[in-house]
Amino acid sequence: MTRIVSYNILAGGYSLREKGAKRTEQLLKIIHSADPDIVGLPEALNPIKFAGPTVVEEMAQVLGMQLIKGGETGSSRDYQTALMTRLPIISVKNHARPGILARPLLEVCVEESSGQQLTIFVIHLSAAFNRRWAGNHIRMREVREILHILAPFRAEGKPHILIGDFNSLAPKDAFTASALLKYVMRMDTRRKNLTLNDGHPHLNSVVPPKLRFLNPVLRTVAHSEVLCKLFDLAAYFYAPRGTIRLLTEHYIDCFRHLHPHEDGFTCPAAAPAGRIDYIFADPTLVERLQMCRVLVRGEDDFLGEHASDHLAVAAEFGLSVAPQVPSTPVDNAISHS
Template identity: 55%
Template sequence: MTRIVSFNILAGGYNVREQGSKRTREICSILQSVKPDIVGVVEATHPQIQEQPRVIDEIAREMGMQLVMGGEPAYPGDYQLALLTRLPILETKIHPRPGILNKPLLEVSVEEESGERLTVFVTHLWASFFKGRGGGALRKREVREILRILAPIQEEGRPHILMGDFNSLAPGDTFQASELLRALVSLEQEKRGKHKFKNYADGVPTLNYVVPPPLRFLIPVLRIIPRSQVLSGLFNLAASLYAPRASIGLLLSAGYVDCFRKKAPRDPGFTCPAIAPAGRIDYIFAAPELAQRLEQCQPILMGNGVLGSAASDHLAMTASFTAKPAITPKAPSVEESIVG
């Protein structure tokens, strides 16, 4: 069995608005509850916090796992990707695509306990929600580039996984936008008066970041919506129709299997925001050959008594894959035995 986790740990695992305290214990509690062999980490570092050891280093040590960093981000002051594994590492690659990919695509090949080679890709697509349809176009461009990078390994039929924070809904998925709005309004109120961190990225989006500039005059109205059940229902419907889904559609059309949806066709599986889950934007995609070995896939709501919302603003997503069956020689038929 090979256990995989995809986890956006939020701002490098730091509580920026709480004097930069760390969430090492909470994150490790979530991870230890599923005993992963591989962890793809999004927002693995915080560019404005340089203290050593970093939270990601502490997590690696606590979990007894090797750490592979995903290279420098495409834009200064941005977060990095990382991968943790307890399996032997066979090869690592970083695929920078300045101007196309929001973060360099991280590729790590490991050897499963069965001896099978498994290649894992970790990504973090553009958010840019304030750009509306423009943000969706950015993510579509990223996915097309990722598919181009994955094409050779896909053509060879080699087992591989693509996981991370895709900042996108899947076709057919529901979206409880009013819950997201409720969480943003609550966080906005919490931030008021905390001037020390006004220009210090805490990784949590604001209403200004989510709402496109032409529509920001509606923000006072948006703050009222969560108070009304009727307005919330209408807002959920409108947001579901508006939310871009094409980037996930491209992956599905290319043959990749949405592991969670394969195991839970009707479960929402919301992963973000963890404090009031409204949508599923964290995914583990498997190549068709590997998807045949999929045992389970689900978000981690709690681990060792720690709520997922205490560890990050995203719930971690975990999947497990059975070992590849050994190929046994075909027993000769009676006729073949006689001839032999």
């Protein structure tokens, strides 16, 4: 079988509010619990260069995995993707689309224990929540380009998986917006440097500039249970969901396929409000899908909220068996010769 984990480790695994302290040990407790063969990292490499090996380099060494880094983003403030794997690597490619994809789409083809090839794509879609529906249009444009890149794989029936942080809700998925609001308020209270690009959301990152005069109102909402319920209802219908709807026209949402009625919230880890981290599999893999779950806890019952602001998602695929072609009986072969 092949086990895959998608994990946004927050700012490349560094705690910028703690002077760049590494979270290597905490992250490994979560990853170890899934015993993965492949780990996709949407936010793997911090643009700030710290001394010594990076967190992902340390993790790869401990896990005995090869580390493949995604392409440069073109922004001095953006994080690069990466992938770690213990499986033999067949090929690597970065699909850079300046002006369309904020971060290059990382493509890694590996050989499974069965000898078959499996291609993993890792992506981190744009957030741009404070741009309202324009942010959704940006993500839709990114997904259309990704679908275009993946089209030959679909046409040829090549097994492939798309994983990462999609910053998008799926159709009909629950969304507890008040939990996100309260979390952002707590982060803002602790935020000593308003220019700190530490990966955590803050109020102005989710509220459009023209609506920031409502920030005091939002703070009032966060302290009222009645207003929180109304806020959740309004946010459920307001939140755009076209990005994931478009993807599910071509791919299987692994978690939702196995758990049609569970929330599966992945973010924020300390106050789960919605599901924005996914593992999508092409339809040829659906019969192999055996497990998909959100890693709320890791080894030694370690809570995921202490490792990152996202919870990891793990999936397990059984090994496919090549269909057996019935051999022609010897006596029949002779009689037709």
